[in-house]
Amino acid sequence: xxxxxxxxxxxxxxxxxxxxxxxxxxxxxxxxxxxxxxxxxxxxxxxxxxxxxxxxxxxxxxxxxxxxxxxxxxxxxxxxxxxxxxxxxxxxxxxxxxxxxxxxxxxxxxxxxxxxxxxxxxxxxxxxxxxxxxxxxxxxxxxxxxxxxxxxxxxxxxxxxxxxxxxxxxxxxxxxxxxxxxxxxxxxxxxxxxxxxxxxxxxxxxxxxxxxxxxxxxxxxxxxxxxxxxxxxxxxxxxxxxxxxxxxxxxxxxxxxxxxxxxxxxxxxxxxxxxxxxxxxxxxxxxxxxxxxxxxxxxxxxxxxxxxxxxxxxxxxxxxxxxxxxxxxxxxxxxxxxxxxxxxxxxxxx
Ligand code: CP3
Numbered sequence: 001x002x003x004x005x006x007x008x009x010x011x012x013x014x015x016x017x018x019x020x021x022x023x024x025x026x027x028x029x030x031x032x033x034x035x036x037x038x039x040x041x042x043x044x045x046x047x048x049x050x051x052x053x054x055x056x057x058x059x060x061x062x063x064x065x066x067x068x069x070x071x072x073x074x075x076x077x078x079x080x081x082x083x084x085x086x087x088x089x090x091x092x093x094x095x096x097x098x099x100x101x102x103x104x105x106x107x108x109x110x111x112x113x114x115x116x117x118x119x120x121x122x123x124x125x126x127x128x129x130x131x132x133x134x135x136x137x138x139x140x141x142x143x144x145x146x147x148x149x150x151x152x153x154x155x156x157x158x159x160x161x162x163x164x165x166x167x168x169x170x171x172x173x174x175x176x177x178x179x180x181x182x183x184x185x186x187x188x189x190x191x192x193x194x195x196x197x198x199x200x201x202x203x204x205x206x207x208x209x210x211x212x213x214x215x216x217x218x219x220x221x222x223x224x225x226x227x228x229x230x231x232x233x234x235x236x237x238x239x240x241x242x243x244x245x246x247x248x249x250x251x252x253x254x255x256x257x258x259x260x261x262x263x264x265x266x267x268x269x270x271x272x273x274x275x276x277x278x279x280x281x282x283x284x285x286x287x288x289x290x291x292x293x294x295x296x297x298x299x300x301x302x303x304x305x306x307x308x309x310x311x312x313x314x315x316x317x318x319x320x321x322x323x324x325x326x327x328x329x330x331x332x333x334x335x336x337x338x339x340x341x342x343x344x345x346x347x348x349x350x
Contacts, residue, residue, distance in 0.1 A: 007139035008072045009203060016204060016241035016262045018284050018316030024309060026342035027073035027143070028335065029245070030325030031065040035332065038064050048093040052078050053123050059130045066140065069332060070339035073141045073204070076127050080147025080208055081155070083193045086120025087185070088113040089156065102159035102167070109181045117193045124193075125200035132201030144202025144240070146194050148209035148231070149186035150224050153179065165211055172223060179223070187227055191234045198240045206243040206265070207231060213248030213267075217255065225255050232260030243286055247324055257282045268293075268323030272311035284317030291322045294334030298341075301334060305341035 005022055006014065012025040033039055042057050051057055062077040081097045089112070090100035103109060118125060132142050154165040157179075171179045194205045212224045232242055245265035246252060256264050257279050264283045266275055268290035275285060289304055305320065312318040320342045326335065
């Protein structure tokens, strides 16, 4: 039987849904950004939020990695905190998000504005519509994304990035009703935001719950899993499969496979073979090369890509990616070696 060859959209969607493909598709978290000189040129003289709101430039920056590093999907350029501004929260990037008034009380949660992201951040959907048109001819898939409620709340409560995010853990214990109300508000926002992205042309959506890995299994089961389940249940996953990413999630994989997400995105500390066995038919895998490994010589990168693909073979599907985002000093040759290695998997026996 001749091997089927899939266009990039079909390959990604099929891999997410666990349908047979010729080889895994490849893209990178944070594939647009400071490691690309052409990004730094566009960014010159603009603040990060100005770039996110400038439709022409955001479209340009989203497309930059496609030709330069051979990625096989486009994620629109933005940040997980962009939709949060619609709630009336003032956010600055220095370069990570900084919240003018950290949320600590129920009164503050109750004062958050009701918002329809289509009206509060209309530029996001214009960017997606434009990208979808640009990508149609080559059938390159478009990925939408949102931050998950716990990770958004971790910054909103702490006020800025932190190693431990102890303020949200304190809130879990001392003022659980405030955190419950805040997460409920953010869950509505995330569902509305991702649904609007799907309407605007996103073919896959990724939920970033980067900091949920700071929780142990019991707190994850109580505070995060029900939120992931609610989001997975409310999204139209027949139109756009859902990828769930948690950084440092080796101890949380069993419940994550029960979240309803179509794909679980693994960080580089996870044993892929063990994750593949645990997943069964419940979800496909994404990941998981250490972003720092892109500093290795091309042949070493290719060997790691082959090892990830082999370890993931028992899973129903694999999307090749990093275990976290590209670093600002990532070498372009390393990214190119990574995507080339993914394409070379097509010529190997299964
Ligand atoms: O993947 C992509 O290419 C799409 C764009 C994207 C950005 N941020 C652009 C960005 C995505 C998907 C994100 C997600 C994001 N943002 C997360 C979740 C995933 C993760 O990386 O953990 C989080 C926690 C944030 C919050 C955030 N935004 C931080 C901590 C920072 C500063 C530190 C850093 O890594 O740069 C930002 C700023 C930011 N977001 C930049 C970019 C390209 C840097 C802006 C610049 O050019 O100065």
